[in-house]
Amino acid sequence: MSLSTEQRQTLRDKLLQRRSQMVDDLRDESISDEGTLAVRSHRGETDDEAVVEAMDAVEIASTARDANELAAIDRALQRLDTPDFGICIDCGAEIETARLMAEPTVLRCTACQQRFEHQHHTPGGARL
Numbered sequence: 111m112s113l114s115t116e117q118r119q120t121l122r123d124k125l126l127q128r129r130s131q132m133v134d135d136l137r138d139e140s141i142s143d144e145g146t147l148a149v150r151s152h153r154g155e156t157d158d159e160a161v162v163e164a165m166d167a168v169e170i171a172s173t174a175r176d177a178n179e180l181a182a183i184d185r186a187l188q189r190l191d192t193p194d195f196g197i198c199i200d201c202g203a204e205i206e207t208a209r210l211m212a213e214p215t216v217l218r219c220t221a222c223q224q225r226f227e228h229q230h231h232t233p234g235g236a237r238l
C-alpha cells in the first residue's frame with residue numbers, strides 16, 4: 111500500500127508546520143540574520159572560562175541537533191513528491207504508513223531502523 115494523495119498532503123502539512131515552528135523557536139536564539147544557524151556563545155556571561163566552554167558545548171550540541179532536524183524535515187519535504195518517499199533506504203520495503211504518519215522524517219522501516227540504531231550505538235558510550 112503506497113500513500114494516498116490525502117496522506118501525502120497530511121504529511122506535508124505536518125512537516126511544514128514543524129518546520130515553521132522550529133524556525134520560530136530558533137529565530138530568537140541561534141538563527142542569524144542571514145537565516146543560517148549560528149551558535150550563540152555564553153562568553154561575557156561569566157568570567158569562568160571552563161563554564162563558558164561547557165555552556166557553549168551544550169549550545170553547539172543543541173544547535174547541531176536542531177540543524178539536523180531541520181535538514182531531515184527539508185529532505186522529507188523533497189522526497190515527498192518522489193516515488194522514493196515512504197520507501198526504506200536500506201531494504202527498499204515500504205515503510206509502515208502509521209510509522210510515517212507519526213514521524214514523517216523517518217527513512218527506514220522499523221526493522222532497519224532498529225538495526226541502524228544498534229550498529230550506530232556508541233560502544234561503551236554514555237547512557238542517559
Ligand SMILES: [Zn+2]
Nearest residue numbers: 198201219222
Ligand atoms: Zn528496511
